[in-house]
Amino acid sequence: MIKFELMTNYSSDTEGKILEAAKKVFIEKGLEGTRMQEIANEAKINKALLHYYYRTKEKLFNAVFQFAITRFIPHIEGIFNSDKNFFEILEAIIEQYITLISKNPFIPIFVLHEINRHPDRLADIIKSAGIQPKILIEKIEKEVEKGTIRPVSALNLIVNIISLCVFPFAARPLIQRLLFDNDKHAYTTFIQSRKTEVTSFIINAIKI
Amino acid sequence: MIKFELMTNYSSDTEGKILEAAKKVFIEKGLEGTRMQEIANEAKINKALLHYYYRTKEKLFNAVFQFAITRFIPHIEGIFNSDKNFFEILEAIIEQYITLISKNPFIPIFVLHEINRHPDRLADIIKSAGIQPKILIEKIEKEVEKGTIRPVSALNLIVNIISLCVFPFAARPLIQRLLFDNDKHAYTTFIQSRKTEVTSFIINAIKI
DNA sequence: ATTTAGTTTAACCAAACGGTTAAAATTAAA
DNA sequence: TTTAATTTTAACCGTTTGGTTAAACTAAAT
Numbered sequence: 030m031i032k033f034e035l036m037t038n039y040s041s042d043t044e045g046k047i048l049e050a051a052k053k054v055f056i057e058k059g060l061e062g063t064r065m066q067e068i069a070n071e072a073k074i075n076k077a078l079l080h081y082y083y084r085t086k087e088k089l090f091n092a093v094f095q096f097a098i099t100r101f102i103p104h105i106e107g108i109f110n111s112d113k114n115f116f117e118i119l120e121a122i123i124e125q126y127i128t129l130i131s132k133n134p135f136i137p138i139f140v141l142h143e144i145n146r147h148p149d150r151l152a153d154i155i156k157s158a159g160i161q162p163k164i165l166i167e168k169i170e171k172e173v174e175k176g177t178i179r180p181v182s183a184l185n186l187i188v189n190i191i192s193l194c195v196f197p198f199a200a201r202p203l204i205q206r207l208l209f210d211n212d213k214h215a216y217t218t219f220i221q222s223r224k225t226e227v228t229s230f231i232i233n234a235i236k237i
Numbered sequence: 238m239i240k241f242e243l244m245t246n247y248s249s250d251t252e253g254k255i256l257e258a259a260k261k262v263f264i265e266k267g268l269e270g271t272r273m274q275e276i277a278n279e280a281k282i283n284k285a286l287l288h289y290y291y292r293t294k295e296k297l298f299n300a301v302f303q304f305a306i307t308r309f310i311p312h313i314e315g316i317f318n319s320d321k322n323f324f325e326i327l328e329a330i331i332e333q334y335i336t337l338i339s340k341n342p343f344i345p346i347f348v349l350h351e352i353n354r355h356p357d358r359l360a361d362i363i364k365s366a367g368i369q370p371k372i373l374i375e376k377i378e379k380e381v382e383k384g385t386i387r388p389v390s391a392l393n394l395i396v397n398i399i400s401l402c403v404f405p406f407a408a409r410p411l412i413q414r415l416l417f418d419n420d421k422h423a424y425t426t427f428i429q430s431r432k433t434e435v436t437s438f439i440i441n442a443i444k445i
Numbered sequence: 446a447t448t449t450a451g452t453t454t455a456a457c458c459a460a461a462c463g464g465t466t467a468a469a470a471t472t473a474a475a
Numbered sequence: 476t477t478t479a480a481t482t483t484t485a486a487c488c489g490t491t492t493g494g495t496t497a498a499a500c501t502a503a504a505t
Contacts, residue, residue: 043452061270062354065493075454080494135353141407142350145343146270148410155415162415179441184416184427185434188405196400199349199407202356207363207370208392219392226393233387234442251482273463283484288464 044082046072048092051083055093056139060086060146094143094150095157100133101140102158109164115172116236119190120228126194127224137199162187178235186235193227252290254280256300259291263301264347268294268354302351302358303365308341309348310366317372323380324444327398328436334402335432345407370395386443394443401435 050072054063065086069076083089108121130137144150154160169183197204197220209215258280262271273294277284291297316329338345352358362368377391405412405428417423 058354059267059269059350061267064491066491076493077455077495078453081452084494086493138349138353141346141411142267144410145346145407146266148414151410151414160415181438182430182434185431185438187416188412188431189401189435189438191408192400192404193397196404196407197396199353199404200399202352202359203349204396206356206359207368208395222390223393223396226390227397230389230393230397230442234438272461274461284463285465285485286483289482292464294463 043072043074043078047074047079047082047089048096051089051093052096055090056097056133056135059139059142060090063090094140095153097133097136097140098154098158100129100136102160103129105165109168115168115177116232118168119231123190123194123228123231124224126190127220127227130195130198131220134198134201137195141199176237179237181235186231189234190231193223193231197223251280251282251286254282255287255290255297256304259297259301260304263298264305264341264343267347267350268298271298302348303361305341305344305348306362306366308337308344310368311337313373317376323376323385324440326376327439331398331402331436331439332432334398335428335435338403338406339428342406342409345403349407384445387445389443394439397442398439401431401439405431 047068050068054068054071063086065079066076068089069079072079079089083092103122103126105122105125108118108125111118111121113121144154165187166183169178169181169186172178173180173183201216204219205211205213205216209219255276258276262276262279266275271294273287274284276297277287280287287297291300311330311334313330313333316326316333319326319329321329352362373395374391377386377389377394380386381388381391409424412427413419413421413424417427
């Protein structure tokens with residue numbers, strides 16, 4: 030809830046408890062699959078208290094969605110501002126990406142579904158997340174010119190990287206059941222192995 | 238609606254109209270985002286008529302979901318039973334896959350979201366779709382033994398193929414907006430180009 | 446001790462929802 | 476033309492849903 034900074038606040042961390050409960054339920058069930066009562070139960074508070082802190086379901090959802098975006102888009106500026114060569118940059122991006130999603134494995138399907146339902150939400154995302162595909166595009170094109178890598182289309186390569194990192198999370202139940210006989214541990218081990226597997230797969234695909 | 242085969246049927250194709258309307262709405266909005274009234278409007282019939290043909294929302298949804306599965310999983314038996322070599326098989330699978338999803342581009346996010354909500358639905362899927370990953374796994378492992386391709390993990394390769402084919406559809410609004418300035422035509426052209434791009438990407442990644 | 450502001454609750458509300466019912470309309474057969 | 480079966484409709488119903496209200500409670504400031 031928006032407050033003046035000097036305003037007294039003698040509640041326990043109810044607002045935080047609500048947001049945590051909302052994250053859990055919304056990310057699992059989506060906007061339309063979520064009941065305000067369930068969030069209240071999860072936070073162990075009265076339902077009216079939800080509306081006291083976040084006036085509407087939509088406002089509470091927006092808070093969760095904005096959080097989800099930060100766990101969906103990796104920040105790769107730091108990687109670019111290092112003395113890594115292109116292959117090392119790729120390796121770092123992929124490892125960071127899979128690590129990020131591993132910490133919140135239900136985020137991809139949640140974000141993709143909600144964007145699909147209301148593509149207009151993208152406007153906020155682009156502002157708040159400050160995504161810059163240009164940097165990566167130009168880097169790839171420069172490497173192609175230099176002859177370090179095959180003449181691949183930059184956009185295709187970017188989409189390939191994201192696909193290989195994100196899709197296995199969005200398709201978790203399918204993959205776990207069909208390829209790992211519903212063995213949860215086998216699936217998570219597989220995901221972790223992909224940090225190196227995906228990296229070498231991509232590098233083999235583009236190196237001369 | 239289930240009927241005895243000899244039973245007279247003097248309606249126009251109301252049942253078909255309902256199913257088509259249900260496909261459109263359910264696949265766009267998901268089970269929980271769909272209102273029975275909206276399906277009735279789409280089919281230009283009375284809402285009670287929905288319940289006359291498909292007794293409950295869930296039964297109607299199941300009909301749509303089962304259809305969606307057939308448009309999500311490609312049938313690759315024919316490709317295997319040809320005299321193609323491994324790379325030609327890969328090429329055929331990828332082209333068939335992207336072509337299949339192109340015809341129903343909203344199916345992936347719909348299916349993935351609904352499976353995520355209710356993983357138990359997978360039981361029906363596996364039965365009705367008769368998926369056989371073993372065939373592909375054994376084929377890949379045999380090629381590795383023969384030395385035709387690098388020693389890649391079969392499961393990783395399979396997940397990579399599916400990821401590269403399916404993810405760009407699930408992430409359409411993101412990709413179209415971020416990489417193609419919301420140009421619909423540029424996006425669809427890009428998708429079509431991937432039939433060959435993904436094929437050569439994968440072949441480069443695994444060939445010796 | 447009283448006032449003031451912020452917090453929490455129980456009870457309530459109107460709208461929307463999936464689903465039902467009984468009657469009317471249509472169709473094909475007798 | 477009557478009959479029987481199927482199809483379609485309008486009106487209705489109980490429940491669930493997001494949201495409100497007014498009162499009770501708590502804690503700090505005067």
